[in-house]
Amino acid sequence: MSHGCLFFWGNRIHRRIRPDAEQNSDTLKCQERTMSVPAGKKLKLPLPSDDRRWRLVGATMRRHGYRPSALIETLHTVQESFGYVDNDALRFVANGLHVPLSRAYGVATFYHFFSFKPPGKHTCAICLGTACYIKGGPDNLKALEEAFDVQAGETTADGQLSLLTARCLGACGLAPAAVFDGEMVGRLDRMEIQQRVERLLNDDARRT
Amino acid sequence: MTPEELDEIATIERETTHQFQHRVSVCVGTGCHSAHSEEVKTALEKEVSRQGLENWCQVKGVGCRGLCASGPMVEVDTAARLYQGVTPEDAVEIVETLDTGSVPRLECPTDLPFFTRQTKIVLEHAGRIDPERIEDYIVMGGYTALLKTLTEMTPAEVIEQITTSGLRGRGGGGYPTGLKWRTVAIAAGTQKYIICNGDEGDPGAFMDRSILESDPHRILEGMAIAAYAVGADEGYVYVRAEYPLAIKRLRAAIIQAERNGLLGKNIFGTPFSFHVEIRLGAGAFVCGEETALIASIEGRRGTPRPRPPYPAEFGLWGCPTLINNVETIANIVPIVRNGGAWFAEIGTENSKGTKVFALTGRVNHTGLIEVPMGITLREIVFDIGGGIPDGRKFKAVQTGGPSGGCIPEEYLDMTVDYASLAQVGSIMGSGGMIIMDETSNMVDVARYFMEFCMTESCGKCIPCRVGTVQMHELLCRIAAGQATPHDLELLEELCDLVKQTSLCGLGQSSPNPVLSTLRYFRNEYMDQLAAKPGE
Structure with missing residues (x-):
């Protein structure tokens, strides 16, 4: 049996990989580092609902200057406040941090700590x-x-x-x-x- | 903060402590914490105030004493009496006997080899100071090493001391720390970063957690010294989100240090500034790998990238970055304080200093130990660990977690250092040491670790992503008694392939548990085959 054949079998976790375009792009990295909201300037970010917990999520993003690098930290706040991460939350966070929704989804599914189903009581x-x-x-x-x-x-x-x-x-x-x-x-x-x-x-x- | 102010804090703290006749220290590390040591502490405090003895006896929470299996541990005065398995109901008796004697029923002998055979450098403060108070750290000489570095030493001299000490990375790789520092120091660029790697993902290892919980300021001071040496002004501590207590204490420590001017701008009035931030892991084992960890701090999926360029030249946001493990950083302060030559005297020719191990599994005294390099495995298992419980027979010791291997009885007299462990097919690893007795099935152990690597594979490179799935499948078949000798051959072939061709350490070392069990316990594999060779 050739190894090529084995690799084909093992494709069941293939979905985890995706081309990492930004991985080697220095320019993008520099942009990410500096792309933040100037201090004192208020950014109006519409909250998904009246739920007070969204403000906690917003506060985390603000604390990190809405930098894309705060994605994981913000998802932590979502997970902690809501118990899970849902589509609304992903959209809100992706919007706030100016990252593509696909990247927010990619990161949230990559790490085991974030769950997509509400927890039991x-x-x-x-x-x-x-x-x-x-x-x-x-x-x-x-x-x-x-x-x-x-x-x-x-x-x-x-x-x-x-x-x-x-x-x-x-x-x-x-x-x-x-x-x-x-x-x-x-x-x-x-x-x-x-x-x-x-x-x-x-x-x-x-x-x- | 000026040097005089640092002195003053220490003096005031010393005087306050001297006012007390007795000091009762309750361990509040995770081990004892889960055994409800907070309740014991509250009960003791209540009892002391009920008897009106607040000015006579001090009750404080301290970091891990090491003997986690016997928690909650309570120590009366320094090393005078040690109690184990204390409950809140015992508080009255403990307080009443402070002057007159002890509570024999709770006493834990302090002359056990578990305590006497250890050499504490990294854990010197663990169990002695309150991790939530910066004053406790300062009174033990805390932040004087940073003061010495900033006022008396040049960055090159600091690196010189670390190089002389022979310290090697404690996260598993064993790369010479001094060399790493020098590479970052001479790397081009004005912006540099320090990262303290506390993503302790190995199952069965909790050294870094204990260090962070017992002595968080030690890490901050070590990081500041490293930052000064390599020319960085920003640092990150990457901690697993599964360690809430460590995160809480580290957060508190950063705030205290900033408030006292020991972190932040112009530390000790020098031009040196240093800021530290915490980044939480999110449950991905691969983030222990340095390039994956950097990706994670940048808010991306934690996938490794090919090296070179190494993070020392091209790291966080493309800047030169120094990444050291928690235990490595914890060694910096004593090295600077006592000199590199002092450190180099401890340990063996190629492995200097001490190593902290999390001793667990089928052994009498489970817990956290710190031993000099060069000690034998037999001393660790049978003297410090107190042997195997229930009269069973020792079978193997597993070191290095999913990247390490199982070491059988015939190598028990081998010394513990980087080279000898590698020679027998295991690694030093981050310090998990799991003892197995005759009831453990080695095929199942190998399958367990392979399952771990399979789920933790990030999916970036094919040998790891696919190879681990296939190896796991083969191991399951062997364990289920359905495998043929051909499957075993295939397994060995795959092990070799994955080892040679994977991108990062996770994949390259994932076959180690299989290879080492095949090397020493091949008969167990053969016994479980459906058809024997030649049939």
């Missing part, structure tokens, strides 16, 4: 770093997938729970670890992780 992120992996992380993941009928990276049908996996949370000393709604817990086994997620979901039920 609760999240459970299971660490699958090496230390967690050899100490039972995959087992924990399987337990949750079975118990709550949800695949890793997906949200349950009722929108209550998002099950995520993490590359390494850096809590290797506590392996296997997971993060429940922002709270990190270590040394988990199948039983405990299931109970913890149930507790997360039940706490709401009791309150309502």
